[in-house]
Amino acid sequence: MPPFDMGRAREKSAQTESHPCGACPVRSLTVCAALEPDELRRLADILQTMRVDSSQTLFSEGDAADALYNVTAGTVKLYKLLPDGRRQITGFLVTGDFLGLAVNESYAYTAETVTTTTLCRFPRRKMETLLDEFPKMQRRLFSMASNELAAAQDQMLLLGRKTAKEKICSFLLMLSQRAARRGHKDNPVFVPMSRADIADYLGLTTETVSRTFTQLKTSGAISLQEGNKILIADMDVIYDMAEGS
Amino acid sequence: MPPFDMGRAREKSAQTESHPCGACPVRSLTVCAALEPDELRRLADILQTMRVDSSQTLFSEGDAADALYNVTAGTVKLYKLLPDGRRQITGFLVTGDFLGLAVNESYAYTAETVTTTTLCRFPRRKMETLLDEFPKMQRRLFSMASNELAAAQDQMLLLGRKTAKEKICSFLLMLSQRAARRGHKDNPVFVPMSRADIADYLGLTTETVSRTFTQLKTSGAISLQEGNKILIADMDVIYDMAEGS
């Protein structure tokens, strides 16, 4: 069940006098936090809400970057490819995360939905104008980009220096902490992505991911539950295993 | 020879009526670009310039983040450590790069000089005030953070999916392109960091880095020159090897 009815929201946003943002339950998590009602109305005027099925490409590496997006529900993956098809997933985005920052007017990665996803779409030009008008939002976006940068550095440590088991434990921990930060329960963890996606995120193969889950399961550290959920037996144990200590 | 005399600059900045920024030759590369003369003066009032020997720690992971820095000459490395001492270098910073973005009021990484380095230091509080006053600078900082984010994603692809040879070639190419962007010649490439630093940046060991350089040297793709410089025989060949195609 999505946090609010996007179908209705879309209809509303077509009527420019309404402003769905005011009622948006995920606003506090994201770039629109701390905007005044009139500012929110201005924002609502330029955005369009979208509902996208799973496994759909939002945009591809190299595409002209003509919009920013904000995830309001679901999960999106970002990835880069090498010429021979090797893939690196650089992030899984969930409720409250934004995507679409670009460097040379074009996207540096492909964005694809993992689950059914709802998003707010902000046309770049209009968004830039608005950012100039609302320094508060600019600041917020900068702060969120800083957080992403820190997360990227954590991921570099993981990719460059951690073992398969440490990678998997770090991954579960990240999902758990992220869920907690969004007000969901942190255990069991909902893992909507495939083994292949996890592998491409952690710099492993699907086989190694599968084997490592089996090991953790056998050792009693975790157990798989219905509906792609993973129960962490002892959070501290997983935490220690995530850093090799 | 550093791009300008930092010793004199420091004296000047102690006299609040002068403004060394106006004469700064690297301004166009960095966060101070496109500021008006009076804004530059305001900036000069809050910054202090520093000259730091090689292998000195500027700040450590977890330290209270009380300043932003701007590299005006030299090379700085950023790294994170695991409890058992494994290290991941997340970036090498050169002229024009900034460092010190923090998340929870504390630095997420350690910063250490590779070579003798000169920097501008901006106290965080004063910098934040100034950023609010100068949206242009805020925007510029955001744009630079976006570029860093894109570079971080490239690095994830490298760490997660590239072979040792591809990593080394990508690294050389990055150094070359970076030098070109700063107006230096792109070949031969100046490589001031040790094998150990390169290894910790690329997720390899020093031995593998050394062996890979030897391979490239033997195959004629590169040759080592005096003064830590590497001559790339054919840029296109290196480019292809960097992506496995």
Add this chain to the structure above:
DNA sequence: CGAGCGATTGAACGCTCTCAAAGTGAGTGG
């Protein structure tokens, strides 16, 4: 029930690591 896709398991390989030793070069002091 059968097709098809993802996940799991098995066996063997190989790239990179680990451990070890030798080589190189800059700096120091006799």
Add this chain to the structure above:
DNA sequence: CCACTCACTTTGAGAGCGTTCAATCGCTCG
């Protein structure tokens, strides 16, 4: 000027972790 030190780099040999290739399992859906 040379011997010595010390840190860094290079080279070698062997081992191991994760990969590759392949087969089986299990679930979903027509």
